[in-house]
Amino acid sequence: MSEIKFDWETGIDEVCTKLKDKKLIGIQLPDGLKVKSHTITKKIKELTGANVILWGEPTYGACDLADRPLEEVGADALIHLGHMPMPYHSEFYAIPTYFVPVKHTGKLNLKEDSLKEIKEILPKKIGIVTTAQHLHMIEEATEKLENIGFDASVTKGGPRLAAAGQLLGCNSSSARRLKVDGFLYIGTGLFHPLTVALSTGKRVACVDPHNAKVSEADPKPFLKQRYAAISIAKDAKRWAVLFSNQIGQKRIELAERMSKALEDAGKEVIMVGSIHQSHEQLLGMGIDAAVITACPRLAIEDGPTWPMPLLTVPETQIVLGRIKPDPYPFDEFA
Ligand code: SF4
Numbered sequence: 095m096s097e098i099k100f101d102w103e104t105g106i107d108e109v110c111t112k113l114k115d116k117k118l119i120g121i122q123l124p125d126g127l128k129v130k131s132h133t134i135t136k137k138i139k140e141l142t143g144a145n146v147i148l149w150g151e152p153t154y155g156a157c158d159l160a161d162r163p164l165e166e167v168g169a170d171a172l173i174h175l176g177h178m179p180m181p182y183h184s185e186f187y188a189i190p191t192y193f194v195p196v197k198h199t200g201k202l203n204l205k206e207d208s209l210k211e212i213k214e215i216l217p218k219k220i221g222i223v224t225t226a227q228h229l230h231m232i233e234e235a236t237e238k239l240e241n242i243g244f245d246a247s248v249t250k251g252g253p254r255l256a257a258a259g260q261l262l263g264c265n266s267s268s269a270r271r272l273k274v275d276g277f278l279y280i281g282t283g284l285f286h287p288l289t290v291a292l293s294t295g296k297r298v299a300c301v302d303p304h305n306a307k308v309s310e311a312d313p314k315p316f317l318k319q320r321y322a323a324i325s326i327a328k329d330a331k332r333w334a335v336l337f338s339n340q341i342g343q344k345r346i347e348l349a350e351r352m353s354k355a356l357e358d359a360g361k362e363v364i365m366v367g368s369i370h371q372s373h374e375q376l377l378g379m380g381i382d383a384a385v386i387t388a389c390p391r392l393a394i395e396d397g398p399t400w401p402m403p404l405l406t407v408p409e410t411q412i413v414l415g416r417i418k419p420d421p422y423p424f425d426e427f428a
Pocket of ligand 1: 262265342390
């Protein structure tokens with residue numbers, strides 16, 4: 095098994111050389127890194143001489159920055175750990191914002207057994223995709239797969255993505271832009287490979303970078319659950335249209351369009367804004383169904399725990415008869 099370590103220190107060292115003139119630096123950490131918050135804060139203080147504050151609200155991605163609240167409390171820079179930037183937002187930060195991706199180090203170490211399993215799942219012409227943590231493993235995977243006869247490609251996605259082969263839970267343009275018959279995903283969990291499986295309809299083999307174990311992303315249970323939610327929502331009379339004010343989750347015009355479309359279909363509609371959306375925000379409002387214009391994965395991953403159907407925008411368009419239910423329309427955040 096290859097040894098995979100977690101490296102955030104190199105990125106902090108690099109960023110801090112640019113922050114020597116700052117007085118108050120805000121940091122944002124994904125939940126998985128909160129255990130390191132004392133170490134990280136101390137290191138930034140030592141390297142810059144600035145005071146450092148941790149922004150305590152959860153952050154789920156580069157879509158979810160604390161630049162504006164930190165500006166309000168007087169911070170003159172933000173260090174956001176764990177994600178790569180969304181390049182098209184770089185002109186709009188309220189304070190200078192620096193991204194420190196947390197990288198797994200080490201090699202992927204794809205052995206014969208794993209390669210054989212990948213061959214059993216995938217056709218010859220494939221794309222390779224991954225998350226920010228494992229981008230450095232793409233090269234090794236490409237070489238080994240080509241050695242056993244695969245035609246493997248990697249490409250840069252749209253402006254929401256910072257690197258070739260990078261995926262987000264709401265954007266698979268680095269996969270969709272390739273003319274291939276299947277995909278290899280390097281990483282852990284189902285969240286990201288499901289983006290590719292749902293948005294392309296093609297087979298996705300997953301290789302775990304910790305142990306090179308191979309599995310296949312199966313979208314069927316999710317599709318079943320999505321079509322069930324769509325079906326229940328067809329009878330809903332009172333709708334909430336949810337939107338976020340966060341830089342990379344804000345689709346206010348889309349929320350207004352959805353609101354109008356639902357009203358035109360005879361529904362009662364209320365638009366509800368917040369940083370992060372939850373069903374508790376709708377308590378007591380008599381809402382029968384909700385559509386989310388912020389992070390579409392909230393509907394897919396958390397929707398089944400809500401007391402009313404929570405749909406993505408394209409799923410709501412199915413309810414309204416504006417698009418066909420098949421193939422499943424994934425809500426791609428452009
Ligand atoms: S999937 Fe959701 S949390 Fe992740 S980048 Fe997209 S909008 Fe943000």
